[in-house]
Amino acid sequence: MKIACIGTGFVGVVTAAVFASLGNEVVGLDIDEKKIDSLRHGVVPFYEPGLQELLVKTQAEGHLTFTTSYELAISGADIVMIMVGTPSAADGTADLKYVYAASEAMAPYLKEGAIVIVKSTVPPGTNSKVHEIIERGTKVFFDIASVPEFLKEGTAVEDTLHPDRAVIGATNERTIATLTKLHESLTKNVVIVRPESAQMAKYAANVYLASRITFANQMADLCELNGADVQEVLAGIGQDKRIGTHYWYPGLGYGGSCFPKDVKEIAAYARTVGETESIFIAVDDLNEKRIPRLMEKYDKLVGGFAGKTVGILGLSFKPNTNDTRVAPSLKIVPWLIEHGAIVRATDPKAIDESKPLLPSSVTYVENAYEAVRGAHIAMLLIEWDEYKKLDLGKIAASMVAPKYFFDTRNQYDPAAVTAAGLQYKGIGR
Ligand SMILES: NC(=O)c1ccc[n+]([C@@H]2O[C@H](COP(=O)([O-])OP(=O)(O)OC[C@H]3O[C@@H](n4cnc5c(N)ncnc54)[C@H](O)[C@@H]3O)[C@@H](O)[C@H]2O)c1
The missing domain is CATH 3.40.50.720 (NAD(P)-binding Rossmann-like Domain)
Known part of the structure; x- marks a missing residue:
C-alpha cells in the first residue's frame, strides 16, 4: 500500500x-x-x-x-x-x-x-x-x-x-x-x-493512567503522615486482579508530551460542556501543584536550599528518551536556582535538549558521580537504568554534609541508602 x-x-x-x-x-x-x-x-x-x-x-x-x-x-x-x-x-x-x-x-x-x-x-x-x-x-x-x-x-x-x-x-x-x-x-x-469513540478512547487511556499516578501520589502523601510505606501499600493492593501491580508511579507527578496536555484538554472539554465537577479538572490541578508542593516540603527538610549544591540525575521526562517536554527538571531546576541553590545536572541523552530550556548557571556533567561531587543534596528525578544501580558508597564519598539523597522514583531500599551514609528521602515512605 x-x-x-x-x-x-x-x-x-x-x-x-x-x-x-x-x-x-x-x-x-x-x-x-x-x-x-x-x-x-x-x-x-x-x-x-x-x-x-x-x-x-x-x-x-x-x-x-x-x-x-x-x-x-x-x-x-x-x-x-x-x-x-x-x-x-x-x-x-x-x-x-x-x-x-x-x-x-x-x-x-x-x-x-x-x-x-x-x-x-x-x-x-x-x-x-x-x-x-x-x-x-x-x-x-x-x-x-x-x-x-x-x-x-x-x-x-x-x-x-x-x-x-x-x-x-x-x-x-x-x-x-x-x-x-x-x-x-x-x-x-x-x-x-465509531470515530468519536476512538478519539475518546485515546483521551480515556491517557487520562486514566495520569489519574493512577495522581492517586498514587495522594496515597503517598497520606503514608508520609502515618508511618506507612506507599510501595508496601501498592504491593498490598496489586494482587487484586481488579487493580493490578503495574503502572504505579508515586513521584513528582506525570509529565511528557501527552499526559499533561491530554488531561488539560479533557478537563477543558468537561468545562465547555458544563461538567465542572469533573475528576479530570481535579487531576490536572493536583498535578500542576505537585512539584511546587514537594519543593516547599524539601526546602523545609534541608533547612533551605540557598547556598546548597544539588546534583540532579535525569533531565528528560522519562527514561530512554531525550524528550524534555514537561519534564520535572524544567520545573525543579529553575525553582532551585530561584531559591539560591547551585545546580549540577546530568542525563544520559537529554543534556543538549535541556540547555536552552534551563537557567544558564547550571553546570552539566557526564555522569551521576560527577553530578553529586561536592553536593549537599542528590536528587534522582528519572529512573534511567544507570541511576538504578549506583554505587551508593561512592555517591556518599563524593558528597558533603548533610548528604541528602532524594529518591523521587522510589528506586532504592531506604535502609541501604542510609547504611551508605546518606540521608534518604523517598516518596510516601
Ligand atoms: N509523542 C507521543 O508519545 C505521542 C503518543 C501518542 C499520540 N501522540 C499524539 O500524536 C501527535 C503527534 O505527536 P508528536 O509527539 O509526534 O509531535 P511532534 O511535535 O514530535 O511532531 C509533530 C510534527 O508535525 C509537523 N507539522 C506541523 N504542522 C505540519 C504540517 N502542516 N504539515 C506537515 N507537518 C507538520 C511538525 O513540524 C513536527 O515535526 C499529537 O497529537 C500527540 O498528542 C503523541
Missing part, C-alpha cells in the same frame, strides 16, 4: 518506519526542512531506542522516503495519516491549527478513494471539520477515519510493531476492511468503533 505520513515527529517517524518495514511504500512529509534533511540522510533527529536502525534499514530497502512536498507525498497515496502536533491552547483546549493546515494542504493532491486517517490526538467532532476542509479543496471521493496512537516514547518501536490493540474509528465498510487488513499484520486485536 502507498502511505503518506504527515508530520515526522515522534509518532510520525516511528509509524512511517514501522509501516515501511512491513513492505508498504511510505513517504514521510513535514514542513520542517531541517528535520526532513536529517531523515533523508538516515539520521533520526531525536533519541528513540531501535528507531535509527529501523530507519536506515527501511530506507536501504527503498520502502521509506522523506519530502517537504505535499504534491510528492500525497499524489498516489492510498492512505494519508495525519500525525502533526496538537498542543494545548491557552484555555487548555486542543489547538488543532496544524491538523487543519495539513488537511487544507493535502486536499488538491488526494487520489480518488484515498483514506485519510487522523492519528493525532484530537477531540470528538474533529473529523467532520477535517472532512469539510478537505472537501473544499478536492473533487475526489475520500473517507476519513480515526486511528489514535497509543505508543509510548522510550518503547515506541516495540509498541508500534506489537501494539496491545489497534482502535479503528470508522463507519464506511471499505475503509474498515482496508484499515483492518493494514493493522492485522501488527495485531489481531483490532477494535472497530
Whole structure:
C-alpha cells in the first residue's frame, strides 16, 4: 500500500518506519526542512531506542522516503495519516491549527478513494471539520477515519510493531476492511468503533493512567503522615486482579508530551460542556501543584536550599528518551536556582535538549558521580537504568554534609541508602 505520513515527529517517524518495514511504500512529509534533511540522510533527529536502525534499514530497502512536498507525498497515496502536533491552547483546549493546515494542504493532491486517517490526538467532532476542509479543496471521493496512537516514547518501536490493540474509528465498510487488513499484520486485536469513540478512547487511556499516578501520589502523601510505606501499600493492593501491580508511579507527578496536555484538554472539554465537577479538572490541578508542593516540603527538610549544591540525575521526562517536554527538571531546576541553590545536572541523552530550556548557571556533567561531587543534596528525578544501580558508597564519598539523597522514583531500599551514609528521602515512605 502507498502511505503518506504527515508530520515526522515522534509518532510520525516511528509509524512511517514501522509501516515501511512491513513492505508498504511510505513517504514521510513535514514542513520542517531541517528535520526532513536529517531523515533523508538516515539520521533520526531525536533519541528513540531501535528507531535509527529501523530507519536506515527501511530506507536501504527503498520502502521509506522523506519530502517537504505535499504534491510528492500525497499524489498516489492510498492512505494519508495525519500525525502533526496538537498542543494545548491557552484555555487548555486542543489547538488543532496544524491538523487543519495539513488537511487544507493535502486536499488538491488526494487520489480518488484515498483514506485519510487522523492519528493525532484530537477531540470528538474533529473529523467532520477535517472532512469539510478537505472537501473544499478536492473533487475526489475520500473517507476519513480515526486511528489514535497509543505508543509510548522510550518503547515506541516495540509498541508500534506489537501494539496491545489497534482502535479503528470508522463507519464506511471499505475503509474498515482496508484499515483492518493494514493493522492485522501488527495485531489481531483490532477494535472497530465509531470515530468519536476512538478519539475518546485515546483521551480515556491517557487520562486514566495520569489519574493512577495522581492517586498514587495522594496515597503517598497520606503514608508520609502515618508511618506507612506507599510501595508496601501498592504491593498490598496489586494482587487484586481488579487493580493490578503495574503502572504505579508515586513521584513528582506525570509529565511528557501527552499526559499533561491530554488531561488539560479533557478537563477543558468537561468545562465547555458544563461538567465542572469533573475528576479530570481535579487531576490536572493536583498535578500542576505537585512539584511546587514537594519543593516547599524539601526546602523545609534541608533547612533551605540557598547556598546548597544539588546534583540532579535525569533531565528528560522519562527514561530512554531525550524528550524534555514537561519534564520535572524544567520545573525543579529553575525553582532551585530561584531559591539560591547551585545546580549540577546530568542525563544520559537529554543534556543538549535541556540547555536552552534551563537557567544558564547550571553546570552539566557526564555522569551521576560527577553530578553529586561536592553536593549537599542528590536528587534522582528519572529512573534511567544507570541511576538504578549506583554505587551508593561512592555517591556518599563524593558528597558533603548533610548528604541528602532524594529518591523521587522510589528506586532504592531506604535502609541501604542510609547504611551508605546518606540521608534518604523517598516518596510516601
Ligand atoms: N509523542 C507521543 O508519545 C505521542 C503518543 C501518542 C499520540 N501522540 C499524539 O500524536 C501527535 C503527534 O505527536 P508528536 O509527539 O509526534 O509531535 P511532534 O511535535 O514530535 O511532531 C509533530 C510534527 O508535525 C509537523 N507539522 C506541523 N504542522 C505540519 C504540517 N502542516 N504539515 C506537515 N507537518 C507538520 C511538525 O513540524 C513536527 O515535526 C499529537 O497529537 C500527540 O498528542 C503523541
